[in-house]
Amino acid sequence: MTRVEVAGVEVSTEHFIGGERAGSDTTFTDISPIDAEPVAEVARGGEREADLAVAAAQEAFPAWGALGTAGRAEVMHRLADLIDANVERLAAVECADMAMLLRSLRARVISRGARNFRAYADLAVAYEERVWESNGTRNRVVRRPSGPAVVITPWNAPFMLSTWKTAPALAAGCTVILKPAEWSPLSCSLLCDLVAEAGFPPGVFNVVQGIGEEIGAALTRHEGVRRISFTGSPETAVHIGTAAARNIVPFTGELGGKxxxxxxxxxxxxxxxxxxxxxxxxxxxxxxxxxxxxxxxxxxxxxxxxxxxxxxxxxxxxxxxxxxxxxxxxxxxxxxxxxxxxxxxxxxxxxxxxxxxxxxxxxxxxxxxxxxxxxxxxxxxxxxxxxxxxxxxxxxxxxxxxxxxxxxxxxxxxxxxxxxxxxxxxxxxxxxxxxxxxxNTFLVRDLTAPFGGVGISGIGREGGDYALDFYSDLKTLQILDGTTA
The missing domain is CATH 3.40.309.10 (Aldehyde Dehydrogenase; Chain A, domain 2)
Incomplete structure (x- = not known):
């Protein structure tokens, strides 16, 4: 396994696929904004890595989806506890990699990742099916996990935003392929170590690194993907949305603002x-x-x-x-x-x-x-x-x-x-x-509130049940009154 020391912390520069580290034939150079000097040579994925990651997510999906909200919540809470226990390490690496203020990372940004996993795990457990009677039938709206989800995150606050998107997908019962931004990939690599330590089954959470036009494009056009969530520019979203439409895959995009x-x-x-x-x-x-x-x-x-x-x-x-x-x-x-x-x-x-x-x-x-x-x-x-x-x-x-x-x-x-x-x-x-x-305030967030943009600032909503619904197939189950076993 290829590891480098960043801010006194050992970090893998390889992908995380099917619960194991995997390299690539080529790499890209990760540069620290602090001094504009190279930090690491990072595995550069493409079509092969996309196929491997989607296959791993597909294989893991049935058992993870069948585990149920309580079973998934138990694993996600273990991960949240590990994030809280590793705030210093995660903050040090993200500061070196992305140059966000270290005191902010320590005080609030990294711990928000733990909050994300706890909040969505608990929301999924607390979900109450809508139940009503009409036309002589009993009706229920049932959430079913949709399948492997691709999550593409930006280079600013990469750890927090990756957890913000992957937590609801995992809570809903989807398996995940995360593609972090090539300008700041290393804190997401540390997240993989914590995922393994928390006991996530192999293939439930995968990370592939590389250039957006290469690995990102390969993932978003893959026929085995059932959901895509992206944060980035409107220009990139056009390409991702086009690829998603070709496979009739639901897509959310948070696309910046003015x-x-x-x-x-x-x-x-x-x-x-x-x-x-x-x-x-x-x-x-x-x-x-x-x-x-x-x-x-x-x-x-x-x-x-x-x-x-x-x-x-x-x-x-x-x-x-x-x-x-x-x-x-x-x-x-x-x-x-x-x-x-x-x-x-x-x-x-x-x-x-x-x-x-x-x-x-x-x-x-x-x-x-x-x-x-x-x-x-x-x-x-x-x-x-x-x-x-x-x-x-x-x-x-x-x-x-x-x-x-x-x-x-x-x-x-x-x-x-x-x-x-x-x-x-x-x-x-x-x-x-x-x-x-x-x-009269700014950046106060309630994780249950809908989040997203209008105009070219985005499509769809994240947050609370809005995110859980996105990663689910909603089924209406109608049973004729008087039906008995």
Whole structure:
């Protein structure tokens, strides 16, 4: 077995198929964003590995599905306990691999993975079949696991997002083939070790690593797959959705956002400005971030003064240092993409109010927290997702204009509203076109609530029973009244 030491932790660089580690003929280089240096050579899967992983998932599916919700919950709770016991190891590896702030990983992000497994296991056990009588029959809606599921996850918060997607699939009785992003695969490899230690039967949980256009494409077009769940870009989702449609396979996609952060004059301006400056956390690599600041015109100057004060408090640096608040971007290619957006905005005549430059004095992949005032709402910097430490600033005159601006992009994943009025919170919260709208708060998640986007931000819903239903075939069982054995 090929293992490397990452942040003092031994990590396998091989796939996990049928309960065993498996290599490939070729590898890809995993690079740490902290210093842009190689971390490991990782097994690079393709058609062969896709076939092996799907075959393993197919073989394991009947017994796992037949185990029942209580039996599956027992195994999943053991895994959750192991995640909690290994937070330090998982956090250290993910920080080295993806450069999320180490203190955040330790405090909340990794442990969310344990919460995911416990929550979905318990939800599946607590499921109550819908029962009713009609037309002289007794009726029940029965959940049946759908079969092998492919889960494709992004490079930001890879461990948490992988558990968020695989937990409901496993709880529903599906077997899983997880394809982590090639820019941050290593914490998912550690998850495989914990899966084995928890006693999951071989083939129930599989991980194949590699390039999206290779192993990802092979998995999504495979005829043995019965569900596909993806988080990533709308452009990639088009290819995955097309492949899924060819095999009539249900598909969910959480596809990023361009969230508005609306601030009304009656809001707690200091709280709103602090939260706005907080959108630079994790170098802005958060799909739910409120990247379009929309502020009522009468408080524009007061808000900006506070916003700049709080943004000035940010510290760019090593994500392992507790003093750091803004980490590096994930990869040189992504840094170039973010920089390209800002340079095109500059050329377009949009005003770069602050930032707008690389910070090579800090490290090779850092970009300054940037604020842009666009020439118009049609500017590219307003209309397309940057996924970096870049915010735009616009003003509005009234509630109607605020909602119109909030809804003026093709995205619709999330929105944030700051107001002191309960009535306005209700009106604007309903009016903003998004899958989730927070009022006077941000990133508070209830795992039973539906999660997903509208427009090009996604298709389908995850969370709670919505996720469990997605990974199930729903059967209506009708029995004629008076039927006896």
């Amino acid at each position: 969230g508005p952060l609306l601030v009304f004059a009656d809001a707690d301006l200091e709280g709103a400005a602090r939260k706005a400056a907080g959108q630079y956390d994790d170098a802005g690599q958060v799909c739910l971030a409120g990247t379009r600041l929309l502020v009522e015109r009468s408080v524009e100057d007061a808000f900006l003064e506070l916003f700049h004060r709080f943004t000035d408090e940010h510290v760019l640096g090593d994500p392992r240092d507790d003093a750091t608040t803004v980490s590096p971007l994930i990869h040189a290619d992504h840094l170039e993409r973010v920089e390209g957006f800002v340079e095109r905005a500059r050329a377009n005549g949009d005003e770069i109010v602050r930032g707008g430059r690389r910070r090579e004095d800090v490290g090779p992949l850092f970009y300054d927290p940037t604020l842009v005032i666009p020439r118009s709402n049609d500017s590219e910097i307003v209309q397309r997702e940057v996924f970096g430490p870049v915010l735009t600033f616009q003003t509005f005159a009234d509630e109607q204009e605020a909602v119109a601006l909030a809804n003026s992009t093709r995205y619709g994943l999330s929105g944030i509203v700051y107001t002191g009025s309960e009535e306005r919170a209700e009106r604007v919260g309903r009016g903003v076109r998004a899958g989730t709208v927070w009022v």
